[in-house]
Amino acid sequence: xxxxxxxxFQVTSKEGDFQSALEEAISVAFEALKGNISDFRIxxxxxxxxxxxxxxxxxxxxxxxxxxxxx
Numbered sequence: 001x002x003x004x005x006x007x008x009f010q011v012t013s014k015e016g017d018f019q020s021a022l023e024e025a026i027s028v029a030f031e032a033l034k035g036n037i038s039d040f041r042i043x044x045x046x047x048x049x050x051x052x053x054x055x056x057x058x059x060x061x062x063x064x065x066x067x068x069x070x071x
Contacts, residue, residue, distance in 0.1 A: 006069040007033070008047060016051060016060035029068035043071035 009029040013021035026044060034040045044066045051062035 004069045006067045008065055008067050010063060010065045012061055012063040014061050016053065016062045018049065018062055018064065021062055021064040022046070022066070025064050025066045026068070029066060033068060033070055037070075041071040042068045044068040 007029070009025050009032070011021050011025040011028060013024075026042075029044060030040075030042055033042055045068075046064070047067050048065040049062065050065075051060075053060045
């Protein structure tokens, strides 16, 4: 049995958009892990959501961290 190590991937949306940050994190993970397999899949888990908002500049950033591994 082969054990596959999970890796973490983190993406920040400067617009504070959770959906786009999550989709980009999954896409980044997929591209980083896929290799040369034609029917490749990943399993991922949401690890953390963090962000900041406010201030004079009206900052509104949101960071999504996922953990992924080949499935």
